[in-house]
Amino acid sequence: MNLPTSESELEALGIDPARVPRHIAIIMDGNGRWAKARNLPRALGHRQGVLALKPIVKATVSLGVQVLTVYAFSTENWIRPQAEVDALMDLLMEFLRKETQELKDQGVSIRAIGDVSALPKRAQEALNEAMETTSDQCRMILNLALNYGGRDELVRAVNRWLASVSMEGRWPPGEISEADLAKHLDTRGLPDPDLLIRSSGEERISNFMLWQIAYTEIYVTRTLWPDFTPTTLLEAISDFQRRTRRFGAAE
Ligand code: IPE
Numbered sequence: 746m747n748l749p750t751s752e753s754e755l756e757a758l759g760i761d762p763a764r765v766p767r768h769i770a771i772i773m774d775g776n777g778r779w780a781k782a783r784n785l786p787r788a789l790g791h792r793q794g795v796l797a798l799k800p801i802v803k804a805t806v807s808l809g810v811q812v813l814t815v816y817a818f819s820t821e822n823w824i825r826p827q828a829e830v831d832a833l834m835d836l837l838m839e840f841l842r843k844e845t846q847e848l849k850d851q852g853v854s855i856r857a858i859g860d861v862s863a864l865p866k867r868a869q870e871a872l873n874e875a876m877e878t879t880s881d882q883c884r885m886i887l888n889l890a891l892n893y894g895g896r897d898e899l900v901r902a903v904n905r906w907l908a909s910v911s912m913e914g915r916w917p918p919g920e921i922s923e924a925d926l927a928k929h930l931d932t933r934g935l936p937d938p939d940l941l942i943r944s945s946g947e948e949r950i951s952n953f954m955l956w957q958i959a960y961t962e963i964y965v966t967r968t969l970w971p972d973f974t975p976t977t978l979l980e981a982i983s984d985f986q987r988r989t990r991r992f993g994a995a996e
Pocket residue numbers: 773774775776777778779817818819822833945
């Protein structure tokens with residue numbers, strides 16, 4: 746589809762440009778099933794999945810979204826066949842190599858959450874280079890969740906914190922607050938997601954952003970990730986805008 750460029754076009758789709766989610770998180774699921782339905786190897790499904798991401802980034806940038814977090818590889822995904830893991834790492838490097846400049850031109854700053862230190866060295870290098878190249882951009886953050894697990898993030902946050910305070914001889918630190926803990930997460934400084942989208946119909950979180958999605962609106966679509974288009978995204982945003990977020994309040 747052509748991306749809506751004017752406010753009136755968005756209005757026609759029932760989307761209020763002033764109430765677009767600040768932070769959208771996506772569980773990009775269904776690459777394997779997309780490939781299987783076509784008798785193709787899973788790796789080709791992943792390749793098609795990377796292709797699907799490009800127009801979604803463009804759409805979110807043009808909509809004024811501030812942060813787009815995409816779940817690209819979970820702490821659990823290492824148990825997949827080695828060839829599939831290798832293919833995913835190669836695709837990550839290829840994506841960074843090919844797309845960084847264009848992302849920069851769009852004003853996108855690339856960042857990552859997850860334990861990237863466990864990724865293959867070459868992938869870490871490509872990621873660091875992409876992050877450095879785009880670090881001066883501030884239109885939108887593209888946050889790649891790589892070797893990411895919500896539980897792992899919490900444990901790493903506490904461990905990092907422990908290491909820093911014990912080095913400074915300030916342990917125990919006394920009572921801690923939610924804000925204190927949030928400051929040690931991989932997402933420190935970022936707003937919590939307003940909208941979490943999961944493609945391929947699975948109604949589960951799969952260890953994604955456990956802390957940050959406490960009050961996030963969840964939208965599940967049966968569309969498999971390689972078939973996900975900006976139209977699917979706009980449907981999700983339109984659905985989000987029809988909801989009333991109460992955050993525990995009565996009305
Ligand atoms: C999501 O697609 C991509 C990753 C988890 C890396 P899947 O590979 O999980 O696709 P399905 O769920 O098997 O269809």
